Amino acid sequence: MNILxxxxxxxxxxxxxxxxxxxxxxxxxxxxxxxxxxxISQSMGGADQELLDQIRADYGLDQxxxxxxxxxxxxxxxxxxxFSFFYNQPVTQLILERLPATLLLVIxxxxxxxxxGVVLGVISAQKPNGIASHFVTFLALFGYSAxxxxxxxxxxxxxxxxxxxxxxxxxxxxxxxxxxxxxAVDVAQHLVLPMxxxxxxxxxxxxxxxxxxxxxxxxxxxxxxxxxxxxxERTVVYKHALKNALSxxxxxAGLQFSAVIxxxxxxxxxxxxxxxxxxxxxxxIARDTPTILGILFFSALVVIVGNLLTDLALRLVDPRVGxxx
Amino acid sequence: xxxxxxIPEEETPKAQHPFMEAWGMFRRNHAAVVALxxxxxxxxxxxxxxxxxxxxxxxxxxxxxxxxxENGFLLGTDYLGRDLLAMIINGAKVSLLIGLAAALVxxxxxxxxxxxxxxxxxxxxxxxxxxxxxFQVLPTLLFSMxxxALFGASLPMxxxxxxxxxxTAVARITRSEFLRIRELEYVMAARAxxxxxxxxxxxxxxxxxxxxxxxxxxxxxGSAILFEAGLSFLGLTDPNVVSWGxxxxxxxxxxxxxxxxxxxxxxxxxxxxxxxxxxxxxLNDALNPKLRSR
Numbered sequence: 001m002n003i004l005x006x007x008x009x010x011x012x013x014x015x016x017x018x019x020x021x022x023x024x025x026x027x028x029x030x031x032x033x034x035x036x037x038x039x040i041s042q043s044m045g046g047a048d049q050e051l052l053d054q055i056r057a058d059y060g061l062d063q064x065x066x067x068x069x070x071x072x073x074x075x076x077x078x079x080x081x082x083f084s085f086f087y088n089q090p091v092t093q094l095i096l097e098r099l100p101a102t103l104l105l106v107i108x109x110x111x112x113x114x115x116x117g118v119v120l121g122v123i124s125a126q127k128p129n130g131i132a133s134h135f136v137t138f139l140a141l142f143g144y145s146a147x148x149x150x151x152x153x154x155x156x157x158x159x160x161x162x163x164x165x166x167x168x169x170x171x172x173x174x175x176x177x178x179x180x181x182x183x184a185v186d187v188a189q190h191l192v193l194p195m196x197x198x199x200x201x202x203x204x205x206x207x208x209x210x211x212x213x214x215x216x217x218x219x220x221x222x223x224x225x226x227x228x229x230x231x232x233e234r235t236v237v238y239k240h241a242l243k244n245a246l247s248x249x250x251x252x253a254g255l256q257f258s259a260v261i262x263x264x265x266x267x268x269x270x271x272x273x274x275x276x277x278x279x280x281x282x283x284x285i286a287r288d289t290p291t292i293l294g295i296l297f298f299s300a301l302v303v304i305v306g307n308l309l310t311d312l313a314l315r316l317v318d319p320r321v322g323x324x325x
Numbered sequence: 326x327x328x329x330x331x332i333p334e335e336e337t338p339k340a341q342h343p344f345m346e347a348w349g350m351f352r353r354n355h356a357a358v359v360a361l362x363x364x365x366x367x368x369x370x371x372x373x374x375x376x377x378x379x380x381x382x383x384x385x386x387x388x389x390x391x392x393x394x395e396n397g398f399l400l401g402t403d404y405l406g407r408d409l410l411a412m413i414i415n416g417a418k419v420s421l422l423i424g425l426a427a428a429l430v431x432x433x434x435x436x437x438x439x440x441x442x443x444x445x446x447x448x449x450x451x452x453x454x455x456x457x458x459x460f461q462v463l464p465t466l467l468f469s470m471x472x473x474a475l476f477g478a479s480l481p482m483x484x485x486x487x488x489x490x491x492x493t494a495v496a497r498i499t500r501s502e503f504l505r506i507r508e509l510e511y512v513m514a515a516r517a518x519x520x521x522x523x524x525x526x527x528x529x530x531x532x533x534x535x536x537x538x539x540x541x542x543x544x545x546x547g548s549a550i551l552f553e554a555g556l557s558f559l560g561l562t563d564p565n566v567v568s569w570g571x572x573x574x575x576x577x578x579x580x581x582x583x584x585x586x587x588x589x590x591x592x593x594x595x596x597x598x599x600x601x602x603x604x605x606x607x608l609n610d611a612l613n614p615k616l617r618s619r
Contacts (some may be wrong), residue, residue: 020459037545143476145547145599147554147570153577158586253511255461262466266555270577281559282430284474292471299464307462 003315010311014304021300022076022293026069029289037061040085076297082290086283091294095276099298101171102275104187106257106264106302109195111277113203114253120203121210121249122242125218136207143204148263159193166193169272194271198263202256206249213245247318254310257303288305335423349612357607360600367597369431371421374414382411382567390583403572403586404579412567413593420597423484424550428490431549432542435495436531442496443503444526449502457496465490473561480563487552491545498541502534536612537572547598554594569594 037055056062077081081091124133160168168175171190176182217223218241226236265277272278276295284292341349352358380386385406393401393409400409442453448572469486506512507530515529554570556562562571567591576586 017459017462021463028471028475141599141602145551146595147558147573147591147598149555149558149570150573150587150594152590153573153580153587157580157588161581196601200343215379258461258464258585263462265466265470266558269559277467280470284470284561287474296467297469299467300462303462303464 010308014308017304018297018300022073022297023069025293025296026072027065029293030065030068040319072293079093081294081297084283084288086286086288086291091290094279094291095294095298098274098276098279101273102261102264102268102277103302104191105194105198105267105275106260107271108191109198109264110202110253110256110260112195113199113201113206114249116199117203117206118210118242118246118249120236121207122143122214122245124207125211125214125245126237128215133211134184136211139200140204140208142318143201148197149266149270151200152194152267152273155197156270166190171274190271194267194273197270198260198267201263202253202260205256206253209252210245210249213248214241217241217245243317247314250310250314250317254307254314255272257310258307262301350396351607353400354607354610356603357610360603361607362592364600364604367417367600368421370414371417374417378411378414380408380409380411381436382415384408384515390579390586392583393585393589400589401583401585403576404583405605409586411571412586413569413590415563415567416569416572416590417593417597419480419566420550420553420570420594423480423487423568424546425550426484426555427487427491428542428545430484431492431545432495432538434488435492436499436538438492439496439499440503440526440534443500444458444507444522444530446504453496454500457493460490461493463490466552467558469552476562477520478563479482480566483553483562487549487556491549491552495538495541497544498537499534503530506530506533506561540605540609543608544602549599550594550598550601595599 014027037052040055041052053171056240074306075298078094081095083089084091084094087094120136120139122133124130124136156168159165167190172183173190176186206300218237223236223241226240227233231240243307261277264275265280268275268277269281276299279291280295283287347604350373379568387406389402389404389406395401401411403409403412438453438457441448442457446566468490472489473483493495503526512525512529515525553562553568554573557570558574560571560574562568572590573587576583580587
């Protein structure tokens with residue numbers, strides 16, 4: 001019951017946020033010099049005023065801004081994000097085709113960053129001056145400071161060009177024939193480098209926080225009790241302490257979704273990964289307004305859903321969360 | 326009765342200037358001191374480099390892909406036969422300038438919003454924090470790409486596009502500091518003696534809230550440099566200036582023939598941002614009162 005009520009308020013709040021995203025982006029597009037009619041006429045090699053007016057009337061661009069905005073939001077409610085004249089496809093269809101690739105990249109990178117980050121953080125918390133600890137410090141500094149696209153290109157040079165372990169670009173090899181598993185392995189091979197590149201930024205963050213949280217928990221009384229009653233070190237660390245050290249890390253991971261998507265745009269550009277980032281880049285260059293608006297909407301949606309899932313995960317891991325509210 | 330002071334003069338501890346005290350703490354962090362030196366060298370290169378090494382970064386000076394160290398070019402030439410060293414030197418100015426300016430923009434927005442929210446509480450706080458959350462949901466890089474593409478890739482517009490999406494962390498920190506400090510006695514005293522709200526906010530509370538904001542600001546300069554590098558890597562940059570990210574972006578098709586055209590500018594970004602974040606660490610040691618007792 002309690003969870004349900006929280007969920008309802010959160011969904012309502014998410015809807016308000018998304019509407020705000022729509023209004024802001026739509027207004028920006030409206031403010032910018034040039035409109036869809038200009039872009040279309042440019043791609044046709046020029047048009048006279050009569051034709052421009054005709055196009056504007058067709059797209060409803062001659063109406064008042066508020067009318068256009070209202071109609072756009074109304075359309076979005078029915079999952080109609082407009083039509084891309086550049087790709088000659090409905091925007092919703094276009095985005096849904098590209099979304100799985102981005103989701104695969106973003107989610108797998110987040111998971112790898114979280115798991116590796118937490119494991120390294122736990123190991124280095126147990127031995128604050130050990131090799132693992134210094135390794136975490138070094139990787140954290142690298143992750144903070146190296147531009148993600150540069151990391152990607154370095155990995156590309158090392159593992160695709162020098163030693164040819166992984167494919168250079170794309171998401172699948174079209175020449176490969178076979179069943180589901182053959183194709184899955186192919187995609188996985190393509191995924192490795194982009195995933196590691198994107199994860200490198202965030203697992204620096206997570207490992208540092210996991211180490212700090214773990215060190216705090218390991219010094220607490222209940223851990224001493226668990227040790228005193230003769231439990232094995234490993235049980236104490238992984239069953240008793242880890243549970244409490246996890247929640248700050250998960251909270252942080254939830255806050256990173258927007259940053260992960262930003263990183264994904266650059267990683268997709270490096271590895272020609274056929275996701276939303278590549279689509280965004282192409283449509284920004286082509287001034288394909290409906291597609292740009294659609295992508296901004298969907299990426300905000302991904303961030304909000306990600307935050308919501310993080311919240312639920314946090315409630316599962318830590319029953320104290322939400323108890324007060 | 327004698328006039329001799331009760332405590333002999335040499336035993337009174339001399340009050341240290343706060344700046345010297347902070348410097349003393351900063352100096353204990355050796356990595357931060359080295360990083361500060363590196364950063365000063367980079368700033369020197371950015372300011373005086375183009376004058377000391379006057380090769381035009383846009384001019385074709387040799388055949389393309391002359392490897393580093395050969396034909397008199399320390400870092401070699403890029404795919405258009407331009408001198409990579411000249412490009413790196415000229416790019417330093419743009420990277421640092423945009424990094425600093427964008428950080429200033431976001432600090433200005435963040436401090437203003439955080440201060441108002443933390444000072445006035447109530448409805449003002451509610452509205453401002455909702456706005457902050459809204460900007461946290463916005464996919465930052467995509468949004469900046471759109472702004473730069475729509476309104477032109479001039480340096481001021483790029484600065485604005487970066488600053489406008491990166492202020493949320495500053496706002497949160499400022500707000501929480503204000504929430505803490507506004508309840509302290511000296512603020513009450515100032516309020517009781519009739520100090521105006523604006524002076525109370527920016528004259529009394531803000532100076533005491535500065536240490537964590539300064540540390541965060543140092544980190545922001547680093548992330549703004551990375552942000553600018555990302556935008557210019559994608560080609561969303563002023564075509565009339567050289568920047569490090571743009572060198573990587575324009576040369577990346579040729580990594581098979583000349584990987585140094587990508588690795589060297591990337592290294593420049595990496596070293597700069599690393600130096601800034603290490604200096605930030607040192608500032609944290611110097612300014613964070615919690616650590617001072619250790």
